Amino acid sequence: MTICPSQKARQHRKDRPSNGLHAMLETLNPQPADKILTLIQQFKDDPRSDKIDLGVGVYKDATGLTPVMRAVKAAEKRLWETETTKTYTGLAGEPAYNAAMVELILGPGMGGRAASVATPGGTGAIRQALELIRMAAPGAKVWLSDPTWPNHPSIIRYLGMSMASYRYFDAVTGGVDFAGLMADLAGVRAGDAVLLHGCCHNPTGANLDAVQWAAVADLLAAKGAIPFVDLAYQGFGDGLESDAAPTRMLAARFPEMLIAASCSKNFGIYRERTGVLIALGDETRRGVTQGNLAFLNRQNFSFPPDHGARLVTMIWEDAGLRADWMAELEEVRLNMLHLRQALADALRRATNSDRFDFVARHRGMFSRLGLSEAQVERLRKDHGIYMVSDSRINIAGLNAATVPVLATAVAGVI
Numbered sequence: 001m002t003i004c005p006s007q008k009a010r011q012h013r014k015d016r017p018s019n020g021l022h023a024m025l026e027t028l029n030p031q032p033a034d035k036i037l038t039l040i041q042q043f044k045d046d047p048r049s050d051k052i053d054l055g056v057g058v059y060k061d062a063t064g065l066t067p068v069m070r071a072v073k074a075a076e077k078r079l080w081e082t083e084t085t086k087t088y089t090g091l092a093g094e095p096a097y098n099a100a101m102v103e104l105i106l107g108p109g110m111g112g113r114a115a116s117v118a119t120p121g122g123t124g125a126i127r128q129a130l131e132l133i134r135m136a137a138p139g140a141k142v143w144l145s146d147p148t149w150p151n152h153p154s155i156i157r158y159l160g161m162s163m164a165s166y167r168y169f170d171a172v173t174g175g176v177d178f179a180g181l182m183a184d185l186a187g188v189r190a191g192d193a194v195l196l197h198g199c200c201h202n203p204t205g206a207n208l209d210a211v212q213w214a215a216v217a218d219l220l221a222a223k224g225a226i227p228f229v230d231l232a233y234q235g236f237g238d239g240l241e242s243d244a245a246p247t248r249m250l251a252a253r254f255p256e257m258l259i260a261a262s263c264s265k266n267f268g269i270y271r272e273r274t275g276v277l278i279a280l281g282d283e284t285r286r287g288v289t290q291g292n293l294a295f296l297n298r299q300n301f302s303f304p305p306d307h308g309a310r311l312v313t314m315i316w317e318d319a320g321l322r323a324d325w326m327a328e329l330e331e332v333r334l335n336m337l338h339l340r341q342a343l344a345d346a347l348r349r350a351t352n353s354d355r356f357d358f359v360a361r362h363r364g365m366f367s368r369l370g371l372s373e374a375q376v377e378r379l380r381k382d383h384g385i386y387m388v389s390d391s392r393i394n395i396a397g398l399n400a401a402t403v404p405v406l407a408t409a410v411a412g413v414i
């Protein structure tokens with residue numbers, strides 16, 4: 001009989017001789033490993049020199065480097081020269097950063113309806129958004145796409161909130177199971193929050209088109225649901241404006257909406273933990289909502305990280321830096337598109353089929369290849385190719401040399 005780690009921990013506690021002192025830490029059970037983060041360590045520990053990392057969603061250039069973007073470097077230099085204090089910012093972060101993010105995401109003229117706070121990365125924004133939902137509507141259910149980023153259900157469970165899932169991915173076509181999605185979302189109740197990936201769906205890479213987005217908006221509006229958009233990859237799909245279009249459409253239609261956004265990927269400042277939570281509502285309620293967002297920051301970490309937010313603000317407010325950032329982001333996006341097409345072509349040749357053509361139609365960093373866990377495991381063991389167990393690959397982990405290697409290996413395991 002195998003004993004699971006939590007049973008072992010309980011057994012250990014029972015066997016422990018009592019010394020009369022109260023033990024707290026000994027009551028803890030081991031936590032399940034995060035499947036994306038586990039891959040990072042497994043990859044590091046693999047001694048093979050030709051191993052390929054397609055795991056965590058981090059952009060890499062053709063040499064395998066995650067570069068600091070030019071505009072970020074320039075802003076950092078300027079900041080170093082001009083910054084005179086490191087004293088606290090506001091609880092909500094710098095107003096200029098929040099304004100910049102509202103404009104980047106929603107376009108000009110939305111400030112009046114937008115309460116916003118800087119957060120530690122996109123995850124911080126998701127967490128604060130969920131806590132806001134729990135505070136405002138304790139019974140509300142949060143609807144998640146199936147599949148979704150594993151941290152979504154994990155945080156919801158941790159917060160003790162209720163959730164439901166809606167079908168999203170059609171494994172046969174590699175596209176969106178739109179009929180399934182609409183059928184499941186028909187079960188949404190008034191006041192529920194529906195989490196939607198604004199662009200570049202993680203983990204599948206399959207995205208709704210404009211007509212489908214409009215149909216989802218119609219359905220949610222009819223149900224009285226609140227859209228909750230996770231926007232972590234703006235600029236990685238079809239461009240900064242196009243990627244924001246569904247979010248802007250929802251913002252124009254819904255009286256209330258939540259947006260959790262990240263600058264980790266599009267500014268390449270992963271470790272700076274730079275995110276924002278925007279709560280759109282009636283202008284007359286903006287002050288109260290803003291106060292609640294600031295309250296949540298205070299409860300969880302007081303002041304949000306400032307360095308990344310300040311860089312983003314400097315880049316956004318300086319025409320030269322902004323143009324250079326946009327140009328480099330576009331290079332990044334086109335590089336990923338190019339890799340997508342190259343991989344789809346290579347898979348076509350290697351498998352002699354069109355089974356993987358969807359890779360070229362997907363957008364963003366990720367594509368779900370539709371392999372079994374056993375096939376993913378064989379790719380790791382036999383070929384040193386690392387991807388998430390659900391066969392999500394990070395397209396940016398590839399380069400011209402490794403595209404054919406992956407295609408041949410995939411053809412070998414299917």
Ligand code: LMR
Nearest residue numbers: 036055056057058149202
């Ligand atoms: C990913 O999905 O790989 C990224 O968003 C990184 C993360 O935190 O999981």
